[in-house]
Amino acid sequence: MNLFSKKTSIINGIVKSSSSMDLDDTQLQFRAITENEHEDQQQQDDTDQFIKFIDYARTILSPSLNDEDEEGEATSDSEEREREGPGWSWIASRVLKTCISYSSGVTSAILLSELSQAWSEQRKTSAPRKRPDCINQLKKKNKRARLLSTVTIDTIYEKNFLSLNSVLEAVVVDTFVLPGTNIYMITLGDFWSSNTIDLYLHRRYYDLVSPANGILKKGREVFLTGCYLRSANEGSVSPRLLPTDYLVILLDEEQDDDAMLLGAQFCTDSFSSVSLDVANEGISLSLYARIESVGPLEILEKFGGTQRKQIRLVDNDSSKMNLLLWGEQVVLANLFSVGSMLAIDQPFIASSSESDVETNESICLEYGSATQLYLVPFVGQGEQVCVGLTPNRLRGSKLGTASCPTQAPKASQMTLPCDSQGSVDFSNYPFQSFISDLHEKMTGISIYGVVMDMSREANTTKLIFSMRLQDLTGTICVKLHFSESWSLGRLSLGHTVYISGLSCTKMKHKRLEAQWFQNDPGTSFVNLSCLPAILNSSCLHKPSYLVDMSRENTGTHICRVWLDQIEHCHVNTRLAHVDCGHFVKTTASGSVECEFCCCSCEMITRRAFHLKITVADESGKVFAWCTGQTASEILQISPDEFYELPEEDQVIYPCSLENERYMVAIIHCGQQETLFKERVTAENDMIPWEITRALKL
Numbered sequence: 001m002n003l004f005s006k007k008t009s010i011i012n013g014i015v016k017s018s019s020s021m022d023l024d025d026t027q028l029q030f031r032a033i034t035e036n037e038h039e040d041q042q043q044q045d046d047t048d049q050f051i052k053f054i055d056y057a058r059t060i061l062s063p064s065l066n067d068e069d070e071e072g073e074a075t076s077d078s079e080e081r082e083r084e085g086p087g088w089s090w091i092a093s094r095v096l097k098t099c100i101s102y103s104s105g106v107t108s109a110i111l112l113s114e115l116s117q118a119w120s121e122q123r124k125t126s127a128p129r130k131r132p133d134c135i136n137q138l139k140k141k142n143k144r145a146r147l148l149s150t151v152t153i154d155t156i157y158e159k160n161f162l163s164l165n166s167v168l169e170a171v172v173v174d175t176f177v178l179p180g181t182n183i184y185m186i187t188l189g190d191f192w193s194s195n196t197i198d199l200y201l202h203r204r205y206y207d208l209v210s211p212a213n214g215i216l217k218k219g220r221e222v223f224l225t226g227c228y229l230r231s232a233n234e235g236s237v238s239p240r241l242l243p244t245d246y247l248v249i250l251l252d253e254e255q256d257d258d259a260m261l262l263g264a265q266f267c268t269d270s271f272s273s274v275s276l277d278v279a280n281e282g283i284s285l286s287l288y289a290r291i292e293s294v295g296p297l298e299i300l301e302k303f304g305g306t307q308r309k310q311i312r313l314v315d316n317d318s319s320k321m322n323l324l325l326w327g328e329q330v331v332l333a334n335l336f337s338v339g340s341m342l343a344i345d346q347p348f349i350a351s352s353s354e355s356d357v358e359t360n361e362s363i364c365l366e367y368g369s370a371t372q373l374y375l376v377p378f379v380g381q382g383e384q385v386c387v388g389l390t391p392n393r394l395r396g397s398k399l400g401t402a403s404c405p406t407q408a409p410k411a412s413q414m415t416l417p418c419d420s421q422g423s424v425d426f427s428n429y430p431f432q433s434f435i436s437d438l439h440e441k442m443t444g445i446s447i448y449g450v451v452m453d454m455s456r457e458a459n460t461t462k463l464i465f466s467m468r469l470q471d472l473t474g475t476i477c478v479k480l481h482f483s484e485s486w487s488l489g490r491l492s493l494g495h496t497v498y499i500s501g502l503s504c505t506k507m508k509h510k511r512l513e514a515q516w517f518q519n520d521p522g523t524s525f526v527n528l529s530c531l532p533a534i535l536n537s538s539c540l541h542k543p544s545y546l547v548d549m550s551r552e553n554t555g556t557h558i559c560r561v562w563l564d565q566i567e568h569c570h571v572n573t574r575l576a577h578v579d580c581g582h583f584v585k586t587t588a589s590g591s592v593e594c595e596f597c598c599c600s601c602e603m604i605t606r607r608a609f610h611l612k613i614t615v616a617d618e619s620g621k622v623f624a625w626c627t628g629q630t631a632s633e634i635l636q637i638s639p640d641e642f643y644e645l646p647e648e649d650q651v652i653y654p655c656s657l658e659n660e661r662y663m664v665a666i667i668h669c670g671q672q673e674t675l676f677k678e679r680v681t682a683e684n685d686m687i688p689w690e691i692t693r694a695l696k697l
Contacts, residue, residue, distance in 0.1 A: 048555065049542040050528065051432065051448070053108065054091050058430075060112060061085050061119050086119055087428040089446035089500050094118055095540070096498060096526045105536020132189055132196070134219040135171045139191045144377045145417050145425075147223070148521050149334045154193040157239065162229040167334050172220045175201075175209055184209050186216065188241075199224075202243040204372070215261070221250035223335040223375065226328065248335045248373045251343070262288065266343045266374075271319040274363055279349035287344045287365075289313035291378075292320070294333050300356060309333045310357070313342065313365075322364040323347070324355055329367050339378030339419060346370045378419075419443075423503070427522055436473035438504050438512060444522060445502040445514070447471065447478075450554055451495045455675040456598045466675075469497070469514075470554075478502065478514045480525075486597055487518065488525050490581025490628055492683070493676055494667040495529040495692065496556045529556045529692040530630075535663045536695065546666075547619035549689070553668040556692070562661045563634070564616035568623070569654045573639050576608035577601045581628050582680055583610070595680045607639040612687060613654075615664065624666060625684055626691040633694040634662060665693040 062085020098106055098114045131139075149167040156162050170188035173196055177184055184201040186209070201209060201216075209216040216222070226246040231239055251258040266288035273285060295310035309330045311323040323344070325332050336342070348368030352359050355366070367373075417425045426433060427444030435447065449471035457464040463482040468475055478499065480488075491497070501523030502514045516523060534540055535558060544557040563569075574583050577594035584594050584605055592602040609631035614623050632638055635657065642650065669690045684690065 048448075050095075050540050053111070053539055054088060054095065054432070057091050057095070057112060057115055058085055058088065061091070061115060085430065086115075086122075087430050088432045089427060089429070089444075091115060092446060092448070092498060093500055093524055096524070096528070096531070099531055099533035099537065099540070100526070103532045105533050106539070107537070108539035111539065131191075131194065132171075132173050134173065135189050135191060138171060138219065138221065142191060144379045145337075147334065147337065149225070152192045153188070153190050153195045153197050156197065156229065157195050160229075160231055160239065162227055162241075164226055164228070165331055165334060166227070167223060167225045168227065170222050170224065172216055172218055172222065174218060175216060188222075197239060197241060199227075199241040200243045202245055202247070204245065204369070205247060208249070208372070215249060223248045223250065225334050226331045246329070246332050246335070248332075248375045251374050251376050253376055261374075262343060262376075265345070267316075270317050271313075271315045271321045272317065274321065274349060274365070276349060276351065276363060284346045285349075287313075287315065287347065289315040289321070289342055289344075291336050291338055291340050291342055293338060294336055297330060302356065311336060311342075321361055322352075322357055322359060324350070324357070324364055324366045326366070332367065332373075335375070337378055338421070341376040341378075343374035343376070345372040345374070427500075434473040435469070435471050435476045438476060438514070440504050440506040440512065443503040444500075445504065446498065446500040447476075447502060447514070448498050449496070451491060451493055451497060452670070453493065453674040453676050454491070455679050456596070458598075469499075476512060476514055478516060481515065481517045483518050486579045488580075489527065490530065491527055492582075492669060492690065493674065494554075494669040494690065495527055496667070498524070498526045498528060500524045529665055529667055532693060532695070534558065535665060535693055545619035546615070546617050546622050549622070549666065549668065553688075555667070557666045559615075559617055559664055559666060560661065560697070561615040561617045561664055562659050563613060563657050564621055564659075565614040566654050566658045568612075568614055570610075570612040571635070571642070571650070571654060572610040573607050573643050574610050575605040576627070578604045578606055581608070583608070583627075583683060596676075598679075607643055609635065609639050609642070610683070611635065612685065615662075615666075615691070622666065622689050623687060624689040624691050625687045626694070627683065630691055630694050633696060634691070636696065661697040663695040663697055664691050666691055 094115055095111055098111055147167045147169065149165055150169050151166045170190050172186055173189045174187040175184065184206060186199045186201050187196050188199055189196045208214050224244055224247040226244045228242040229239055230242055251262060253259055266286045269285045269287055291311060292314045293312040298308045300306050300308055307327055307330050309325045311333065312320060313323055314320050347365040348371065350364055350366050352362055352364045355364055357364055416429065423441040423443045425444045426442055433445050433447065447469060449469040452468040452470045452475060454465055454467040457466055465480040467478045467480060469478050499516060501520055502516050504512060504514050507513045528534060541558040544559050546559055549557055576583050577597060580594065580596050582594060582596040584592050584601060586592055591600055592605060594601045608627050610627055611631040611634065612625045614621055667690050668688055669684050
């Protein structure tokens with residue numbers, strides 16, 4: 001309901017000042033600033049303050065980055081020195097995580113303290129320690145990437161806790177029998193810890209630890225998961241690990257003993273040898289295959305909600321078969337990586353139809369009570385990536401000059417991990433990645449940019465949104481894959497976002513596209529334009545005047561303003577979709593639909609403000625709009641409370657707010673024709689400026 005009969009007039013005219021300024025269609029009215037003020041403003045560093053702080057924090061955490069010779073050239077060991085510090089996305093993610101935790105704002109001291117502590121904890125895993133000699137010898141030739149859920153033995157001691165999903169990448173330091181018993185114990189160490197820990201060995205592995213021909217000897221590497229921790233008893237006994245079924249023994253094809261074991265035991269049988277008749281006759285098989293994929297966790301309601309994971313295997317004859325993990329066995333998948341070779345001794349053979357597997361094969365493998373697993377881990381060779389060292393350019397994986405073609409950038413190279421499919425992992429890349437740097441087969445990418453367009457994908461049952469993202473170097477299409485429903489809160493055009501965990505793929509017509517999957521490890525999505533802590537964190541933003549927005553209408557501007565010209569204020573209350581925050585509409589049939597999420601949402605709506613108001617500062621005025629929590633903060637009342645007021649009170653209510661002061665975040669939401677504009681009911685009513693966050697001063 002529009003509460004004012006007077007329509008909003010576009011703010012125009014000539015500003016009373018020493019010089020006049022013609023208004024354009026942005027509906028801005030500015031008091032002119034002097035030539036000197038303009039020159040001073042132009043001389044300021046235009047770099048985003050958020051980006052500047054990340055670069056500053058990186059120099060603090062990596063002081064060696066500033067160690068250059070007199071000519072400004074990096075030393076010859078620049079690649080190693082790059083690795084001493086955290087990557088750009090590591091810092092960005094933790095800065096935003098801290099901002100979310102401290103919603104009232106942060107200081108540079110708080111952020112640097114949090115970053116230093118987090119980086120110190122992470123560096124403990126790579127700090128030189130006194131370890132058993134057998135571990136030191138193995139560490140020198142260890143080139144494989146750590147598994148995602150790996151924890152260190154030192155961490156177990158520090159936290160006195162171990163999750164069942166955690167992975168231990170360990171080395172056997174000793175084996176012994178508890179005095180007076182027949183219970184085998186194994187002492188384990190790892191590459192990153194000074195401590196060792198004892199494990200009660202599960203009896204299914206006793207035949208592998210015999211002194212005569214056992215493979216579980218000193219110096220043998222193992223992966224294990226599904227462990228329970230027996231804590232120390234009042235300091236008299238050290239923590240120990242209780243027996244676990246889920247232990248995988250690592251083999252090295254370059255070692256003669258391991259090569260002989262693989263050749264003698266696992267290279268005779270193949271998937272063509274597997275049949276239900278073989279299983280019924282009790283014949284034991286030993287199979288050797290490459291891990292092609294690790295499937296997602298499935299919940300099978302027809303089996304009482306049982307958990308399941310499917311591991312797709314390919315043998316040397318290119319035959320394929322599934323290895324199924326059921327119930328608690330699914331934690332075994334944490335030990336597997338795509339491209340690794342898996343040796344399976346005595347698998348259980350089952351019917352695919354009875355296991356509810358949709359596949360062309362009639363049979364599948366399962367992890368049975370007698371099954372033992374050996375693994376030859378995939379070791380990525382890595383890929384050399386160029387790193388630009390010229391400080392005042394847009395640094396990325398591409399070489400070139402950003403603003404001064406005559407100055408050739410200095411460069412070095414660093415090696416990034418590469419998976420079995422040839423995709424390069426950029427999650428620890430030391431610099432900010434720009435859209436112009438992206439190419440296919442890149443994973444772990446983080447992008448900081450502005451939303452230019454978005455809509456839900458049609459013709460698919462999956463929940464996928466297509467978003468066009470822009471940074472200083474270009475634009476790219478990002479596909480957001482959600483598991484259940486939209487979960488990013490209100491997101492709109494012009495908002496500044498940070499996304500991590502992206503991967504790049506070449507689509508049809510050789511178009512590059514970025515993919516983001518909600519539940520993948522290392523993924524995050526933060527809308528900085530709506531982040532409360534940004535307003536109170538002077539270290540993360542550059543204060544702006546409203547006049548600045550006429551020169552730079554992209555990004556998020558943080559301004560100190562007051563409410564002005566209340567007679568032009570418009571206050572409506574409308575229903576909005578709880579999940580995405582966008583307004584809903586009622587169709588001709590009477591149903592309530594969200595055009596953004598393209599779904600019926602009658603039961604998941606809430607009342608929200610649609611506020612149009614003039615804000616002003618010393619430089620000028622802006623007519624802007626807002627909704628949600630931002631409008632509630634400005635009006636200092638909830639939509640439901642406002643809705644319950646008598647109509648005459650609603651009409652006069654805004655008058656009490658004139659000249660109230662706020663810190664606000666303002667963005668340019670654009671006027672171009674977009675899919676978003678076509679599919680979503682107009683929210684901005686052709687008003688180009690949106691207040692995305694407000695804080696009462």
